[in-house]
Amino acid sequence: AGGDQRGKESAAMLVVREGAGYGGVGDRWVDLRVDDHAEPVKELRRLLGVHTLYFGETRELVPLTADLVRELQDILQRTGFYEGEINGVYDDATRDALEDFQGWENLEMRFRRDNQIDKVVLDYMRQRFGPKR
Structure with missing residues (x-):
């Protein structure tokens, strides 16, 4: 997290895994970023939940x-x-x-x-x- 003097304006997450991209194409498993948000880490957590909903692996x-x-x-x-x-x-x-x-x-x-x-x-x-x- 970072982006301004308080370190509270942006956050990003990049996770790579071989063949883990959408439809098995590419290696970017998770590539999320939040820019210009009052609570960027909290927003990144929310976006990760959305990403997991749409692209996560079936576990049960x-x-x-x-x-x-x-x-x-x-x-x-x-x-x-x-x-x-x-x-x-x-x-x-x-x-x-x-x-x-x-x-x-x-x-x-x-x-x-x-x-x-x-x-x-x-x-x-x-x-x-x-x-x-």
Whole structure:
């Protein structure tokens, strides 16, 4: 951190790892910077959280049970991505809606074609769109 006399105007983070760039291209795993901010380290921490959401590695998978699929169908229906029946069946329409949703939310790198969902995506959906209204 640094940038002015107080050392509190900017912050940056660069992490390199072979082949860790977006889509496996390049070596820049994390390359973030904050310029002209009252709390640059705090803002850098927030940006790192956003970066991890969009580009982090999948660490935990959650099986798509019927109850969970109903919850996802409800969220997808309320957000305009799913028009089918809320029935707990992970069919093509539900899978396509989830894939479209994840693409819209820039979470496409975390989409899976099997009967599991990345826990980060599930937590994001629950936090952002909450339980059934």
